[in-house]
Amino acid sequence: MATSPDRLPPRLGNFIEGASVAPRSGQWSAIVDPCTERPAFRSPLSRGEDVDAAMRAAAAAFGGWGSSPASERSALLHALADAIVAHAGELAALDSADTGKPVAALIEEEIVPAADQLRFLAGTARAMSGPAAGEYVASHTSVVRREPVGVCVQITPWNFPLMMAVWKIAPALAAGNTVVLKPAETTPRSALRLGEIAAELLPPGVLNVVCGDRETGRLLARHPAADLVALTGSTRAGREVAATSGAALKRLHLELGGNAAAVVFDDVDVPDTAARIAAAALLNAGQDCVAASRVLVHEGIHDDVVAELVRRAESYRPGPPGDPDSAFGPLNNADQLDHVRGLIAGLGPHAKILTGGRRFGDTGYFFAPTVVIGVRQEDAIVQEEVFGPIITVQPFRTSAEALALANGVSQGLACSVWTNDHTRALEFARDLHCGCVWINTHVVFAAEMPHGGFKGSGNGKDLSVFSLEEYTHVKHVMTRLR
Structure with a gap:
């Protein structure tokens, strides 16, 4: 049924140069x-x-911003972190409305950690390191400078809207860059509010927020004023941004899709391990680039682990944020629901769904927690990033087979290894082709440690001092002495 003109939903604006402005295009999307x-x-x-x-x-x-002392930028970003915490309830309410997540969980798991990450990078900006100045050629003194890149276009996803925005803007602003941020089309409200909060502290134009669709992202990525383009999103989106920006040889920072494996050996505590993996797989309805969606289990405990995963999955129920019994919310949009349903529909006769495998309820983009066994390495549900509440389980006999299965996808963002054999765990950590390896845990982040992938999961690092370096140019200055 069409919405009457007097009951149309409210229209948002962009946030440019310290003010909210209606789109000059005169276009909005519902x-x-x-x-x-x-x-x-x-x-x-x-x-x-x-x-x-x-x-x-x-x-x-x-x-002005790029030439300001690091101490001044640091103080302002610390103040912005304090303001994010002060507005945590408001920001969480916006993300809850856009994603269906509970407000309390958003504050604890996303908003407050985002402020902590901003504080870390605000401090790190004052202590950047590099080679010592000195005479590396006779009668010449060399100095290495780290300078901001310039104008950074940053495109963020819908799974963790406010937190992903902070992960992007924090290192860019700390290094002295200015930002044009494009949040995901379906979850722009917390980013716009962040822009308003930041405008009370930062000079106009330092942080701008432009809303839109994929075409908006293309326009930003190819814009001649963009010195660096950063994206957190799917591998497909990363390829498109790289192609769009490549002609101008723009700097790229791509944190792309994952397809994490959890490798489980036969010396673990099965109930405890299965509970932790299920939580890491189903968090945020599986809409996490490091979700433990592929479980690789030693054949000796395969059936026991599967039984525990099924039991855990059936204890999780999706629901809206006001439902106290819901474990997670909906998939973000109709396209994502179609993607997840398509992976299930595409399963061959060799695969078996033990629980779930269907939409949950008749309204909303909810999907039931799902466990699938009997999948093959070439199956789409194994090779593609699921980004939904689905766990696939594959058995292995030897460590070499487990390693081949874990590495045998095009993505390389994260993996976990579950074993009491410390030497084996370290050997796997060395041989896994991914940017993060967890041992006997999964989906745990620290502001001080880098996050980023190999292969189809992109390049560049979020978090840590490495992210700050991503947003700088390195310049050598040499002086001839008398």
Whole structure:
């Protein structure tokens, strides 16, 4: 049924040069609540003039911000972290409305940790390291400078809206860059509010937020004023951004899709291990680039682990944020629901669904926790990033076979190894082709440690001092002495 004109959902604006502005394109897209499938708000469909305005603002602000002392930038970013905590309830409510997650969990697991990561990078900006200045050639003194790159376009996903925005802007701003941030089309509200909060502290134009769809992202990525393009998103999106930006040889920072394996040996505590893996697989409805979606189990304990995973999965129930008994919320959008359902529909006769495998309820993009056995390495559900509440289980006989299965996908973001044999765990950590290896745990992050992948999972690191370095140029300055 069409919505009457007087009951249309509210329209959002972009946030450019310290102010909220309507899109010059005059276009908006209707965004639906993933729990109810009803229109919730209208988000700008930004086009060329909107992108130009934001890029001009960021370019104009770069001179002052990029040349400011690190101590001044650090103090302002610390103040921004405090402001994020002060507005945690409001920011969490916006993300809850856009994603269907509970407010309390958002505050504890995303908003407060994001502020901590911002504080870490604000401090790190004052202590960047490099080679010692000195005479490496006779009668010449060399100095290495780290300088900001310039205007950074940053495109963030819908699975952790506010936290992913902070992961991106924190190192860029700390290093002295200015930012044009494009949040995911379906989850822009917390990023826009972050821009408003930041505008009370940062100079106009340092942080701009432009909303839109894939075409908006393309316009930003190819814009001549963009010095660096950063994306957290799917491998497909990463390839497109790389192709769009490649002609101009722009700097790229790509944190792309994952397909994490949890390798379980036969010397573990089965109930405890299965419980931890199930939690790591089903967190956020499996919409996590490091979700433990592929479980590789030694054949000696395969049936026991499967039974525990099924039991755990059946104890999880999806539901809206107001449901105290729900373990996770909906998939974010209709396309993602179709993707997950398509992977299930594409299973061959060799695969067996032990629980779930279907949409949950008649309204909203909810999907039942699912466990599938009998899958083969070449199956799409193994080779593609699921990004849904699905666990596949594959048996192995030897360590070499387990390693081949774990590495035998195009992505390389993260894996975990579950064993009491410390030497074996370290050998696997060495031989796994991914950017993060957890041992007897999964989905645990530290602001001080890097996050980023190998292979189809992209390049570049979020978090840690490594992320700060990603947003700098290295310059050698040599002086001839008398």
